[in-house]
Amino acid sequence: MIKKGFLSAEERQGLLVQVRRPSGVHGPARRAHVILLLDDGLSVPEVARLMYLDDDTVYQWHRRWIDGGPARLSEFGWKGSSPRLSLEDEVALVDVLKSRLFTTTVEVTALVEERFAVRYSRSGMIKLLHRLGFEYRKPKALPRLPPVETQEAFVAAYESMLNGLDAKDQVVFGDAVHPEHQTRPASG
Template sequence: MIRPNFLTASDRLELLSCVQRQREDHGVARRANALLLLDEGMSCAQIAKVLFLDDDTVRGWHKQYLAENWDAVAYDGWKGGQSRMTTAQEGNLCAWLEGRFCRSTVQIRAYVSSKYNIHYSHSGCIKLLARLGFEYRKPRALPRVADVEKQAAFIAFYESLLNNLPADEAVYFSDAVHPEYQSKPSHGWARKGSNPAIQTTSGRGRVNIHGALNLETFDAPFVEPTTVDGVSSVQLLAKIEARNPDKRIIHVIWDNAPYHKGPDVRAFLSRKKCRIHLIQLPPYCPHLNPIERLWAVMHSHVTHNRHYPTQKHFANAILNFMREVVPKQWLSFRDQVTDNFRIISHQNVRVLE
């Protein structure tokens, strides 16, 4: 039987702080909790039942405490899961980490080892980083030199255009997409152990779609050129005009690709009674083009977690989505393709060099 009141006053305060400190390692807090309960007179069996442990485990922690003190019991069995660094060392490590973007613990462990002669395992280093407030994440992509003022100006212009749009005018967004004939695994729910898999493809061909989208009617004209260029741009603009015979002006908003401003497009716009009015998006702002969201819906419907035996089957599935699914089922994904724009800036982010 273990006698109570074996903890020193200082150790008892330390163990109480471990139990109450929210950021403390869970395993260390459980050991502290067990020793505190033993010190108050509970038996190993009672503590094991309360903490869902084995009573021999509790007995071993008590034995280790008497032989080696609390520091030994607090030390994680993973050789580094619990930090053995001082507060100053942890502060220096945080400053060092904030000055770089380490992709693995190898570099971090090497730094700690060389700087402080403290050695961590992989799992121990992960615990240390989590306790210090770091997480493993991927940086999000920021549009290159996307000017905040130009984004705001475009959004204001677009809202004004829609609010004052006469009945004999229409607005289309346009862009090109090039889905490749490749299997694209994507996340989904599956029963544990079922090991879902998708067959890969051997080809590397792709389908070129140069399309446009009217958010009011969800009209989505497109052409399927061999190459997306000035010729396909003119073909698309002509198709938009043909589908809107009652519109006096058709505003087409697209990006600054060279073929969107080339001689073929300029010649088309110079025609008498041309009804197309082109509007350029701000540079590096695909997030201001709703048709990009339509392409995302297309991929989720057609390419993600799907295998096509031949490139022809793949191309037919893409074209069927544009010809059949979009016109007939657009209400089902209308909320995913919107002009709910937002400004992307570099504020509140740490831009990696």
């Protein structure tokens, strides 16, 4: 059992400041809250219940406090791995990604494996692309017909233009792409 009143007045005040700081990092503030509740005399199971934690986590955070104080309580201990692509390779990949549209992460993964001999999982490639500033976008399809008011305004403008032409003037229509009746937007 952890005995009440193990914090000095100065330690308690420091933890209170950390708990009440609105812009503070959530993890250390939560750990400080646990230490304060323990110092108030609550049992480990009571603190665990109030903070929605398990008993082992409360004991672990208390041990961290005992071993190193506020500095140890603020440590997370998580370290990311080093990037699998070098900085030069990442710059080259960004250049390729900016030069053409890739519609799936499978295409990008295949490119990276072929060009840089580094294999990524789907989730790993998504994280890499986010870190490099890319995001997946799926365009929204527009309705097939514009609103009636827009159509009527176009017809009026078109008829006005036709009525203002000379007899020798010609109206030519050009269609460069022949759109499909029900297009499906691509994404990338």
